[in-house]
Amino acid sequence: MSGPQAGAARYAGARVPRVEDPRLLTGHGGFVDDVVRPGMLHAHFVRSPMARARIAGIDASEALALRGVHAVFTAQDLNPDVRDPWYSLVGRDVADTPRPPLAEGEARFVGDPVALVVADDRYVAEDAAELVYVDYEPLPPVVDYATAQQAGELVHAGHPGNLVGELAGRPAAGLAEVFDQAAHVARETIHQQAYAAVPMETRGLIVEWSPPTGEMTIWASTQVPHEMRLFCSRLLGLDEHRIRVVMRDTGGGFGQKALPQREDMCVMLAARKVPAPLKWIEDRQENLISAGQGRHEHADARIAFDADGRILAAAIDHVQDAGAYPVPWPVQTTAVVGLLFPGPYRVPQATFSCRSVFSNTTGRTAYRGPWQFESLAREVLLDIAAREMGMDPVELRRRNLLRRDELPVANPNGMPYSDITPLETFEQALKMLDYGAFRREQERARAAGRHIGVGTCTYVEPTTSGMGFHATEGATIRIEPSGKVNVYVAGGSTGNSLETTVVQLAADALGADIADVNTIQGDTAITPFGGGTGGSRSGSMTAGAIAETASVLRERMVAIAAHRLEAAAGDIELAGGRAHVRGTPDIGLSFPEIAAIAYFQPEKLPPGVPAGLEASGRYRARSPMIWANATHVCTCEVDVVTGEVRLLRYIVSEDCGPMINPDVVEGQIAGGTVQGIGGALYEHFDYDEDGNPLTTTFMDYLLPTTTEVPTIEYGHIETPGPGQGGYKGVGEGGAIGSPPAVVNAVADALAPLGVKITRLPLSPAFLSDLVSEAR
Structure with a gap:
């Protein structure tokens, strides 16, 4: 980027009200079903x-x-x-x-x-x-993906064994000795049910x-x-x-x-x-x-520990249900499960295998953090391991979580972590809860016959891929003759507030008043090419595209103002919709005055400055991946007679870099967290043995409502990433971290009864049966 740079941000980082809310909250949004053609x-x-x-x-x-x-x-x-x-x-x-x-x-x-x-x-x-x-x-249908490879029938004739595809890490035999000699090995087969986006x-x-x-x-x-x-x-x-x-x-889209x-x-x-x-x-x-399902999968997961509870190795053999017609090719997703299974922990050695299998059910589609199972399997297994070793699950994590000062580092599968804070977010979330006080409360509750528990999940997630289709993003900015600003970006806003994000970023980048900035998105006839929303990329990539483009216009406006005011370009500041001489804010030109020169008085332009105030730019991601991380902490109470789970407190400590708009960030975390809570406790795409769906209405497919979800408490740690503004993605993390935190909280509440949880969802009937079996 060349030319004068924006000064201190006025809007990015602030809780600016969402510009789209007036129309959406008053029922004046424009959706596909509102379009009428002759x-x-x-x-x-x-x-x-x-x-x-x-x-x-x-x-x-x-x-x-x-x-x-x-x-x-x-x-x-x-x-x-x-x-x-x-x-x-x-x-x-x-x-x-x-x-x-x-x-x-x-x-x-x-x-x-x-x-x-x-x-x-x-x-x-x-x-x-x-x-x-x-x-x-x-x-004869192939309904159970877990046995589909042994079934005599094929979903697609061209795919023997109903196998979509498979991938593997280092040979598992190379780790056999580590597992054989470890002081403790935790090993479980963990199952997650099918559920999905269910957009509004x-x-x-x-x-x-x-x-x-x-x-x-x-x-x-x-x-x-x-x-x-x-x-x-x-x-x-x-x-x-x-x-x-x-x-x-x-x-709503959520990947669907x-x-x-x-x-x-x-x-x-x-x-x-x-x-x-x-x-x-x-x-x-x-x-x-x-419309598609997600999450339906299971794995044989295992972690080896030394006598002090430090991780020696991790391995996962993962199998996912692809349904009949998956979108897109699902083998990439299952590979990410294997690659990320070590998570944000010090894991010296690891391996994985992964398979994607056809079944005669609805196809697998992307769903908010589609590799989420790696966190579920790892975090549930860590809690099980801690109980088996007689250790507090929090202490086990403390001994193994990566710290900021250990980075950058590659996990044993080659994932290059940087700019994350696993231990720091973990400690912040526990402090917000007052973990020690909760454990004392838990002792009193157990003595009184109540079953309360606490669970955590700490994860690292890839955002903003710098490779392939998602690697670049474009923007066009036009300062109109009136001095108002129109920002054209590809968009794809589906509730993630890209409109407000773009307006905030552009106002700062140009020194404009935010009330004078508008954005046009989602029309391929007038917006520059872009990758849309997905992969938690929109904030950082759009920020880069706006910065690249705004720098061209800033240089042009500064040159016009300097020429007209007879000042050096380096002495011109852009702020509040005006260009003024540094130190003398009364001497300056408004954006409308600069625009009038640029469009209508070309004879007054300085040499070499083109007419007009319109520019296009394209941003290329600066690194192959930007990493974000978070810790979720959940407390709950379980009624051991009915199996009902009541969530008590829910805390998220997130590091998504500097926040463009904290309200939007927290809204994204909340939405994903509630979806994950639904997946842990309520939502389930179920089929009978003949492949008939049993959950085809909201009478059967249960969603969490405001009465089931506690107030979510937020903590933030801001570690800048390698992209524009240090921004990272935040769209998927809530849905990744919440299911393991909820499962671990329920398992902790029921631990005195000897209950072990390795299967979702945790319906009242399922939990009641588990308690009965344990007794």
Whole structure:
């Protein structure tokens, strides 16, 4: 970067009210379902009622005879039009899994889209879908991913043993001697159930095709408008400049909307075959059965300790459920579980193996920290190990956690940790709780017959990848003739407050008044290319893009002001929407006055300074990865008769670097933490032995509400990362740290009864049975 730099931040770091809240909180947001196009038609999917069945034939004649029905598309109508559908996030050359738009030849899970009905309105389309006759020939489903490799049936014929893929670290035999000779080895098989994002707004898009111009416009509920444009271009064989994707408000994504899925493909393909714009909005039941699941996995995890409780080695053999149609290629995620299993601890040696396996259930999708299982397995195992060794779990962690002064260091799997504070956040969280006081309270409670417990989780997470699709981010900034500022970024804001973040950063970078800054996001026709939201990248990457771009405009404005005020450029300061001479704030030019010269009085510009005040820039991440870390501490009380868990206190000490907006940071932590609490205690995608989903409404799929979640207390340690402003990511951590903390708190409460917890979720019935068995 060249040219004058911004002075001390005025807005970044402050609790600036979110600029999007006035419209969102008053019901004036603009979502996909609010978009109306002339003559718009509506789509609805015919979905398989069977987990696995051969499709012998489809008769749509009755449906087509229904008034208002325009078309019924099957695989033979849409699938042949597919060109080259691969995800930029993964790359063209990475192994991928089958992904036909509509089921072709065989349905592979309950909810598999088999046909697409297009009608005048949603009601007619739904009625018509019931009239489409599909001749299913039932086949034996592969429901349990844990036994899928031994099953005689295949989910996909091209994948023997139902194996998506596998990877491994150093040979496990090399660590056998360490484990054999260790003073203590903790080893458990830990299971996590399937649960998922369940965003407030379900998936949906509107696709409008213009035959005369060969152009397509898509309004989408997505985290990645530019990736959706790229994907559509490859899917349909259209030039990118003929596709426009518009993303407005999006009611949550959490990874589920990070990539286009099969239904999106169908609507894109069908839009060129109908005479008007085509709209599809998913209902809640469709979302629960077909939008994708996360977390479903298990592992054989083991940690070896010396006689003093110091870790000697760690190993994990991980298996995850990929479902029938995972998005994206899931082997990368399971590999990260193995790579990060050592966590933020001093672990001299480690190894791992990981496998991803198909099943006849809904496909695995990205979900907020999709590698989260590594923390669950490690942190639950550490508590079990401490109890087996007669040691306080907190003391065991103290002996092994990395300190700030030990960094940088690579974990034994080669992950290069830097700029993190595991021990420091751990101690801060325990101090906030007053750990000693809680243990004394626990003794009194146990004497009175009450079962209260405390659990922790300390983790390190990768954010802001500097590689591949996510490695760069662009921004365009235009100071209008009025002096107001418009900032154009790719966006992808899905509740993570990118609007407010951009306004804060741009106001500081330019020295503008925050009230004069506006941002335009999510429209590929006018915003620079960007990677969208995912991988906890948005804050740091957007900050870099704004800084790169603003530096060009600052240099130009300073030059104009210095020329007009007859001062040296080095004496010009930009602040409060004005350029003034340092030390004499009354002598200066306002942004409108500078803009008037730049746009309307080019003869008054200094030599070499171009007219106008608009610039574009692109930021490249400065390191392959930026690391963040946190400690979660949870206390709870368990009713040993009913199995009910009541959370008492919840504390998060987070190091995500300097905070652009503490309110936004804490909101992100809170949202992820509540999702993790739901995963630990309530949420469960369940199937019967025939592959029928048992949790298809919110009567069965339970979500935490405000009555179940305690007030979350926040502690912050700010260690700058290697990127712009020292900012790190914070979007995923809450969902990573909360399940282990809750599980460990419950296990601690029940420890006097000899209860060991290695399986989720901790439903009242499950815990009641555990207590009964222990007694």
